[in-house]
Amino acid sequence: MALYQEWAAQIKSYNRNIRLTFIANILTQVGLGIFMVIYNFYIRELGYNELVNGKVIAMTSLATAIILIPAGILSDRAGRKKLMLYGAVSTGLILFTRSIVESQSLLILFAFGTGLASAFIQVSIIPWLAENSKPEQRVHLFSIHFAAMTAANVIGSLIGGIFTDLFSMVIPELESIRYTLIIGAILFLSALIPIMRMNEHRPTRVSPGDMKEKPKRISNISSYKIILLFAVAQLMIGFGAGLVIPYLNLYFADRFMASNSLIGLVISLGQAATAVAMIIGPMVVRRLGEVKAVVVLQLLSLPFLLLTAYTEHFWLAALGFLFRQALMNAGNPIQMSLMMSKVDDSMKGLANSVNQMVFNLGWAIMGPVSTGIVLKYGSYWGYATVFSITAGLYLVGSVYFFIVFKTMGQAKSVKVNNKNSVATRFL
Template sequence: MVFYHNWAAQFSTYNRNIKLSFIANILAQIGLGVFMVIYNFYIRKLGYSEAVNGQVISMTSLATALILIPAGIISDRYSRKKVILYGVLISGIILLARSVVSGQQLLITLAFISGLAMAFLQVSGIPWLAENSTPEQRVNLFSLHFAFMTAANVVGSLLGGLLTDVFSYFVTDVNSIRLTLIIGAIIYTVAIIPTMKFQNPVRKSTEPKKSAKSFSWKNNGMKLIVLFAVAQILIGFGSGLVIPYLNLYFSDRFSASTTSIGFIISLGQAATAFAMFIGPWVVKKVGEVKAVVFLQLASLPFLLLTAYTNHLWIAALGFLFRQALMNAGNPIQMSLMMSKVNDSMKGLANSVNQMVFNLGWALMGPVSTGIVVQYGAYWGYAYVFTITATLYLIGSLYFFIVFKGISTKAEKSVTTTKIS
C-alpha cells in the first residue's frame, strides 16, 4: 500500500498535459501491441519468405533512422503538440493500410512510410514530458511513463494473440490476422482524441532557447549527444538482431501457438513494467549511471539462457527476466540525457538517440534472418542471441566508462550551484 500511495502521490503532481499524454500513450501502445505481435505472421501467411519479413522490419527502421534528425529539429523549432497530433493521425492511417494490403512491394513501401510517420512521435514524446515536468520529477516520471507504455503493450499483445485465434474459427488464417490488425490500428488511432486536448506548455527553463546558428560542440552538448549515440548504437545493433524476431523464435524453435506467444511476450512486458518501478530505487542506491549498467549486465545471463535452451518454459523465463532488466534502465538513461541537454536541443538529442538505435534494427534485420535461415531454428537463434549478448556487454561497459565521469562532474556542478 505504501508503494502504491508513493507512486499515486507522484502522479498527482503531474500537470494536465502529462496525464493526457499517459492516456494517449496507453491507447497507442495497446494498438501497437496488437499489431506488432502478429504482423510477422501476417507476412508469413501471405506466402512470403523470411527475407520479406526482414525487409519489412529493416525498411521501417531505416525510414525512421533517416528522418529522425530532421524530425527532431522540426520538433524543437515548432509546436511539439502539432508534431505529435499529426504523427498519430498519419501513422494510424498507415497502420490501417498495412492491415489490408497484400502485395510485396506495397508491404515494403508502407512499412517505410510507417517508419517515417512514427519517427515524429518518437522524437517528440520524451521532450514533451521533459518540458512539462521539473528535473526532480523526471526519473520517476519516465519510469512511470515506460511502465504504463509497457503494461499497455502487454494488453495489446495478449489481445492480438487471442483475437487471432478466436477469428480463426470463423475465417481463414490470413483474414483472422487481418481483422486483428485492423482492430489494433483503430485502437491506435483513437489516441488522437486526448492528443487534441494538449496545451502548449509555458516555457519554464531559465536557459534561453538558442537558435540553430548558435549550436556548438561545447556550449550546447553536441559532444554529450554523440557520446550517448555511441552507447545507443551498440545496444541498437544487438537489439535489432533479436527483438523483432522473438515471436518467430518461439514459433520456430518450440512450435508455440499465437496465443502462447502473445502470452509469453506479454509476461515479459509485464515484468518490464514492474521493473520500471524498481529503477528509481536502484538510482537512489547507486546513482543513475551505475543503475543503467547494473540492470543491463544483469540481463545477459538470461539472454544466453534463452539462446541455448530446448525447453519452452525455460526460454520464456529467460526472456521474461532479460526483457525486464534490460529495459528497466531506459527511463533512467532518458532522464539523464534530458537533464544534461539544453531545451533547444532536447528533440535533436532524442532524435539522434532513436536514429542510431533504429539504424541497428535496419542493418541487423537481414543479418539475423540470414543466420537463422543458414543455421536453423536452434543454432541460428543461438548464434544471434550470443552476438547480441556480446554487443550488450560492450555497450554497457562503454556507458559506464564514459558517463561515470560525466555524472560525477554534473553532481559536483549542481552541488556548487546550491551552495552559492
C-alpha cells in the same frame, strides 16, 4: 506502503498535459502491441519467407532512422503537440492500409511509411514530458511513462494473440489476422482525442542581440557532445537488439512450435515484468546512481539472454526471456532522464531524435542479417548464434556507457521534501 505513497504522490503532482500524454501513449502502444505480435505472421500467411519479414522490419527502422533528426529539429521549432498530432493521424492510417495490402512491394512501401510517420511521435513525446515537468520529477516520470508504454504493449500483445486465435475459429487464418490488425490501427487512431486536448505554450525565442546568446552557444556545444556520446552507446545496443527483438515471436514459433496465444502470453508477461522493473528503477538509482543503475541492470540481463539462446525447453526459454526483457529495458527511463537533464531545453528534441535514430539504424542494418543467419543455420543454431552476438554487443555497450558516463553518476542525490511527497533530485 511507502513505495505506493511515493508513486501516488508523484502521479498526483503531474499536470494535465502529462496525464493526457499517458492516455495517448497507452492507446498508441496497445495498437502497436497488436502489430508487433501479429504482423510477422501476417506476412508469413501471405506466403512470403523470413527474408521478406526482415526487409519489412529493416525498411521501417531505416525510414525512422532517416527522418528522426529532421523530425527532432522540426519538433524543437514547430512544437511538440503539432508533430504528435500529425504523426498519430498518418501512422494510424498507414497501419490500417498495411492490414489490407498483400503485394510484397506494398508491404515494404507502407512499412517505410510507418517508420517515417511514427518518428514524429517518437521524437516529441520525451521532450514534451521533460518540458511539462520539474527536474526532480523526471526519473519517476520517465519510469511511469515507459512502464505504461510497456503495460499497454502487454494488452496489445494479448489482444493480438487471443483475437487472432478466436477469429480463426470461424474465418480463415489470413482473415483473422487481418481483422486483428485493423483493430490495432483503430486503437492507434483513437489517440488523436487526448492529443488534441493538450495545451502547448511555446517559449519566447531569444533575440540575436541578447546578452545570453554567448552562454547559449557554449551550452549548445556541451549538448552536442553529450548527444554524440549517448548516440555511440545506443548504436551498440541497437545493433544487438535488431538481431533478436523483432523476431522473438518467430523464435518461439520455430523452435518450440508455440501457438499464437501462447506466444502472445509469453511476450505480454515479458512486458509486464519490464513494467514492474521500470517502477523499481528509481529505487536502484537511489542506491547506485543513474549510470551504475543502467549498467548493472543491463549486465544482469546477459545470463538470461544466453539461457534463451541455448535452451531446448520452452518454459526455460520463456523464463530467460522474461528476466532479460525486464532487466535490459529497466534502464531506459533512467537513461532518458539522464540525457534530458544534461541537454539544453532548445535541443531536447534533437537529442531524443539522434538517440532514436541510431537505435533504429541498428535494427535496419541487423534485421536482414538475423533472418539470413537463421535461414542458413536453422531454428536452433541460427537463433543461438544471433542471441550470442547480441549478448556480446550488449556487453560492449554497457562497458562503454559506464566508462564514458561514470563521472555523471558520482553526483549525490538530494531529497526534496514537501508536505505530500519525497522526490529525488540528481545534481
